[in-house]
Amino acid sequence: MSITIDDLVNRIRSHRCYSHPIFEHWAAQPPKPAAVGALFHQIRNFCDATRPGGKFPEALAMHQLSAESALLQEIVESEENHAPELATMAGYIVNRAAGREVFDDLYDQESVEAGLKKFSDELLAGLPGYDPRTGLLAQTRRARAAFDGRQQVDRESTIRNLGTALALEMISNRQLIPGEKAALVDAGTYDADLTDAEMHYLLEHWGEIGAEQQHEKNAIAAVGSVLNDETEALIVEGVDIFLDSLAALWDVLDAALLASGRPAEELITA
Numbered sequence: 001m002s003i004t005i006d007d008l009v010n011r012i013r014s015h016r017c018y019s020h021p022i023f024e025h026w027a028a029q030p031p032k033p034a035a036v037g038a039l040f041h042q043i044r045n046f047c048d049a050t051r052p053g054g055k056f057p058e059a060l061a062m063h064q065l066s067a068e069s070a071l072l073q074e075i076v077e078s079e080e081n082h083a084p085e086l087a088t089m090a091g092y093i094v095n096r097a098a099g100r101e102v103f104d105d106l107y108d109q110e111s112v113e114a115g116l117k118k119f120s121d122e123l124l125a126g127l128p129g130y131d132p133r134t135g136l137l138a139q140t141r142r143a144r145a146a147f148d149g150r151q152q153v154d155r156e157s158t159i160r161n162l163g164t165a166l167a168l169e170m171i172s173n174r175q176l177i178p179g180e181k182a183a184l185v186d187a188g189t190y191d192a193d194l195t196d197a198e199m200h201y202l203l204e205h206w207g208e209i210g211a212e213q214q215h216e217k218n219a220i221a222a223v224g225s226v227l228n229d230e231t232e233a234l235i236v237e238g239v240d241i242f243l244d245s246l247a248a249l250w251d252v253l254d255a256a257l258l259a260s261g262r263p264a265e266e267l268i269t270a
């Protein structure tokens with residue numbers, strides 16, 4: 001008897017990635033401007049890897065899963081233009097954190113992204129496995145690698161990719177985007193509002209009519225129709241690769257830049 005889609009959804013909900021406290025820590029104890037920049041450098045690079053469909057939609061169609069292919073294609077198309085908007089929001093928050101214009105042109109994606117990398121180099125370059133060229137932590141590279149399978153078209157990779165897609169969309173909709181909203185808007189630290197033009201990224205992604213809500217629905221529908229005795233193991237594998245690698249990334253960012261990286265005496269008295 002195979003697991004049902006509800007079981008699978010519950011499995012994702014009970015993974016520690018789903019309730020990781022990284023954004024609560026960000027909200028409760030605002031990091032220094034350089035740490036904000038470093039956080040965004042790693043987060044935006046992770047997000048970058050999740051957007052392109054690669055050969056995944058066409059591989060689904062090739063394996064006679066055309067309805068699922070259409071659902072995934074819809075997600076991929078709605079991700080267009082999100083990279084520049086994320087850079088703008090990141091630069092805006094760094095400026096607010098610093099109380100001055102660290103970035104004078106928030107719509108110059110390249111220069112904002114280069115500036116974020118500099119902050120990352122400054123704070124994280126000493127960690128084992130840090131790649132000086134890209135400024136990526138080993139954990140960020142591993143989390144990105146969960147999406148390498150989208151370049152493969154064989155059936156096993158394609159089924160595994162469905163699991164990864166489901167976990168990604170559930171995390172985006174329930175942990176990452178709400179977490180960013182809590183830390184960047186609701187906490188009041190940055191005096192930023194969802195209606196600020198520079199925050200458009202978050203406005204578009206958040207809430208009942210946000211992009212992520214629709215993505216989650218699509219992913220649940222696509223996985224639900226493919227889940228059976230034969231596909232279950234591969235789907236679960238795809239889910240776990242994603243959740244385990246992202247949880248490890250959240251752990252290191254939390255430890256290096258956020259509350260769990262507080263001075264030892266504070267942790268002891270906390």
Ligand SMILES: [Fe+2]
Nearest residue numbers: 079082205211
């Ligand atoms: Fe997006």
Ligand SMILES: [Fe+2]
Nearest residue numbers: 169172212215
């Ligand atoms: Fe999404």
